[in-house]
Amino acid sequence: MRLFYTALMFYTRIPVPKSIDHSADALNRATMFFPLIGWIVGGIGVGIYWLGTLLFPPQYLPILFSMIATVWATGAFHEDGFADVCDGFGGGWNKTQILTIMKDSRLGTYGTIGLGLLLAVKFFALQTMLTVEAFGWAVALKYVAAHSLSRLTAATVIRALPYAREDQDPGTPAGKAKPIAQGITPGQLTIAALFGLAPLLALVAYTGLWIYLLFLIPLALTRWRLIHFFKKWLGGYTGDCLGAVQQLTEVVVYLSFVSLLWISI
Numbered sequence: 001m002r003l004f005y006t007a008l009m010f011y012t013r014i015p016v017p018k019s020i021d022h023s024a025d026a027l028n029r030a031t032m033f034f035p036l037i038g039w040i041v042g043g044i045g046v047g048i049y050w051l052g053t054l055l056f057p058p059q060y061l062p063i064l065f066s067m068i069a070t071v072w073a074t075g076a077f078h079e080d081g082f083a084d085v086c087d088g089f090g091g092g093w094n095k096t097q098i099l100t101i102m103k104d105s106r107l108g109t110y111g112t113i114g115l116g117l118l119l120a121v122k123f124f125a126l127q128t129m130l131t132v133e134a135f136g137w138a139v140a141l142k143y144v145a146a147h148s149l150s151r152l153t154a155a156t157v158i159r160a161l162p163y164a165r166e167d168q169d170p171g172t173p174a175g176k177a178k179p180i181a182q183g184i185t186p187g188q189l190t191i192a193a194l195f196g197l198a199p200l201l202a203l204v205a206y207t208g209l210w211i212y213l214l215f216l217i218p219l220a221l222t223r224w225r226l227i228h229f230f231k232k233w234l235g236g237y238t239g240d241c242l243g244a245v246q247q248l249t250e251v252v253v254y255l256s257f258v259s260l261l262w263i264s265i
Helices: 002-011 024-055 060-074 077-091 095-103 109-132 137-160 186-207 210-234 239-264
Strands: none
Touching (some): 002 024, 024 060, 024 137, 024 186, 060 077, 060 109, 077 095, 077 109, 095 210, 109 137, 109 239, 137 186, 137 210, 137 239, 186 210, 210 239
């Protein structure tokens, strides 16, 4: 339970007891709860959307408030990583330049445009999904599944790649992923997979539609492409890379749901 609180402290802004261990070793072992954090963040988004529908007409304002709630819950942790990746790879031509730009706390042109487009795609994907399908348990499970599966995908990247900043100058501040740079064990990854897949399996059980399992294919393809990309340019991953993986694969899951709804009309 203490490791779960450690994960909650690291990946969200949700208050935890002051006595919770925040050592590098505890943070590393808490990575297995990363997808479970997706349950909480996704659940917050679902709850805020539902409350929004009681006060405002669906779907625009409730969706916007839902997105704001999830950003608040995580402190824009992953969105910040995605924007840094856009800036780094947009303005850098080699590993050193890319890592240097990604460490800059200022938001650049590439990050601004990339984050704006990402949030727009996310908003309209959710809006389309809720236009075609009435809000209910199925939609709620889809929303939570997107958050848990995207975080599971990020956890698998930790297993697949080394940490890219291991050779940085000792005087340089550690990256946001440094505490989890020890990697993730097969046992921890198994636990993460159980948490990550559970909402999708619950959706399959609730709807009786096994076709939802096919959504793992575009997710796997996106993961493969991102791993190949980061390995080619950086030789590994950084915390910003993990944030980008989470954000991009979350959108991929939403788009997969929307695509199925459109095809089935």
